[in-house]
Amino acid sequence: MLMQADDERYSPQQLQKAFPEAPGGRSDGAAQIGLNDSAFALQAAGWKSAKLVTVEAPDAAALPAALAQLLQQGVQHIVLELPAAGVAAVAAAAKGKDVILFNAAAPDDVLRGAQCAANLFHTLPSDAMRMDAIAQLLVARKWSRPLLLYGTTPADRPLLAAWQRSAKRFGIKPLAERAFKLSNDPRERDQGNVRLLTADRDYDAVVVLDAQGEFARDTPFRTVLPRPVLGSSGLTAQAWSPFYERNGAPQLTRRFLRKSGRPMGSYDWASWIAARTAAEAASTYIKASVAQQVQALRQGSVAVDGYKGQRLSFRAWDGQLRQPLLLAHGDGVAEMAPLEGFLHPRTTLDTLGYDAPESACKAG
Numbered sequence: 001m002l003m004q005a006d007d008e009r010y011s012p013q014q015l016q017k018a019f020p021e022a023p024g025g026r027s028d029g030a031a032q033i034g035l036n037d038s039a040f041a042l043q044a045a046g047w048k049s050a051k052l053v054t055v056e057a058p059d060a061a062a063l064p065a066a067l068a069q070l071l072q073q074g075v076q077h078i079v080l081e082l083p084a085a086g087v088a089a090v091a092a093a094a095k096g097k098d099v100i101l102f103n104a105a106a107p108d109d110v111l112r113g114a115q116c117a118a119n120l121f122h123t124l125p126s127d128a129m130r131m132d133a134i135a136q137l138l139v140a141r142k143w144s145r146p147l148l149l150y151g152t153t154p155a156d157r158p159l160l161a162a163w164q165r166s167a168k169r170f171g172i173k174p175l176a177e178r179a180f181k182l183s184n185d186p187r188e189r190d191q192g193n194v195r196l197l198t199a200d201r202d203y204d205a206v207v208v209l210d211a212q213g214e215f216a217r218d219t220p221f222r223t224v225l226p227r228p229v230l231g232s233s234g235l236t237a238q239a240w241s242p243f244y245e246r247n248g249a250p251q252l253t254r255r256f257l258r259k260s261g262r263p264m265g266s267y268d269w270a271s272w273i274a275a276r277t278a279a280e281a282a283s284t285y286i287k288a289s290v291a292q293q294v295q296a297l298r299q300g301s302v303a304v305d306g307y308k309g310q311r312l313s314f315r316a317w318d319g320q321l322r323q324p325l326l327l328a329h330g331d332g333v334a335e336m337a338p339l340e341g342f343l344h345p346r347t348t349l350d351t352l353g354y355d356a357p358e359s360a361c362k363a364g
Contacts, residue, residue, distance in 0.1 A: 001028050001079045001271070002066055003056040004086050009105075019213035020236050020265075020330075023105065027271035028054050029260040031079050033252075034275030038283070045283035052275070060086050064093040071099060076290055077278035079271055084108040091117040098290040100281070100297070102274035105267055108158055112318040112354065116361035119294050121319040123277070124270040125239050127162035129353035133237035133325040133337035134230050135166040136351070138205060140339045143228070147203035148174040149194075149219065152181045155211040159232075163209055175203045180215050198223040207231045234329060237337065240269035241328035247309045273312070273321065277304050308336075315350070318361040322349040 008014060009023050018024065035050045042050050053075055057066040063082070067090050070078060077100050080087050084106040094101060095117065103111060103122045112126055138146060150160050167174065181191040190196045194215070198206060206223055208231045210216035216233035228234060242253045242263035252272070256264040264272075281293045281302050288296070296302050298319065303311035308324045315322060327335040338348040344355075354360075 001031055001052060001054045001081060002063070002070065002090065003028075003054065003081045004060060004063065004083065005056050005058045006060075007081075007083055007086070009083070017213055017217075019217065020238070020328075021211070021216075021232050022213060023267040024262055024265040025260065025268075027081060027104065027268040028052065030256055030264065030268040030272040031275040033255055033259060034272040035279060038276055038279030041283045042279055045286045047283065047286070050279060050282075060089060063089050067093050067099075071097060076100065077282065078102065079104050079274045079278070081105045081267075081271065084111055087111055087120070088115045091115070091120045094119060100278065100290060100294060102278065104270035104274045109162060109354070110158070112320050113360035116318055116363045118298075118363040119290075120363075121274075121277070121297060121314055121321065123274045123321045124267065125237070125323065125325055126320060126353050127159055128165060129320075129325060130237035131159075131162040131166035132169065132352045133327060134163075134207065134235075135170040135172055136337050136339045136342055137230065137235070137327055137335060138172055138207075139170050140341065141205075143205040144172065145175045145203050146172065146205040146207045146230075147198060147201060147227075148177040148207050148209070149180050149197055149215075150177065150209040151211060151214060152179050153212060153214070156209060159209045159211050163207065163231075174207070176201055180210070182214055194219055194222040195224055198225065203227060205230060206234075208233050235327055235334060236329070237325045238328050239266035239323065239325065240264055241326045241333050243328060243332045244326055245333075248307045252307050269306075273304060273306050277302065277321075280304050315356075317356045317359045318354060320353055322347065322352075324349065325352060 032052050055066045057063045079102045087103050087106045101120045104124055107127045109126050109128050178197045206229045208216045208219045210232040220229040220234045253264050285293050297314050298316045300313040303313045306312045312323050325337045326333045338351045342351045344350045
């Protein structure tokens, strides 16, 4: 497992905020649980043991050297707990090498598009997948006149682009789009006031986009009208929720809580399923080369139980793990996307995120 020490998302200040769209902590514990869950299959296939090796690079510049260190130890499957720039750097350094990379901590669509790589797979849902899940709920509930509030930082731009794509895809036309900006400038005071931003329109829902948690968590119950809040706060689209109670989920949640001392979140689940996938590929294709394992993953020949009601496989065109998303809030899970009525000729899971004709990935 490869980490980056200066990843700001894991700083004590950020973790203290407990923002639902951010990691709750390091997820190497989840990856270890994934290996433990796969121990029997690995032993049955002839592997004597499976060991989680964790390397933490001090910064992005040191990532290629950290990758080389893991490869020298004979590691062939690496879970990446890195920001988008770090994932791209490692993927570039790993080009042509016998290694499979699993991105478990970067939701950026560009990693599944222009910056994709043949041996790079993604277990964390992409921004596009999460926004598609939110859009499906709006359509299903007939909340056809949402008000959009979005952040103005550089980190917010990919999320806004993902929302705009989803809104167009599902025919949603926001009643108004308003930028939120934290500022000490008196002339910009109105842009930092949720009540002022949600006044003077009769909307039926509020979609809030806030990649860094600057204002989203303060939006519910502060809007002028009593309306549901979705997106980066209120009801959010998650890979996992500790409140999910079906398909064996409580047992996994409890195992993680005992090991890590905190509830399991989406980033933890992504590392857990990445470790399970690596073990599944290694045990099923024990005599195959890394290239053959990559091909099997992209062809959907490797499928893993993610405790979401069905076995999950990867998309051939961008390496993204197909998966249902939980539409969750602070006390429970309201829905699971894809929602009923959204159809696809191959699988309804492909209604979430970029489909094959839309993908900009050329490496698949």
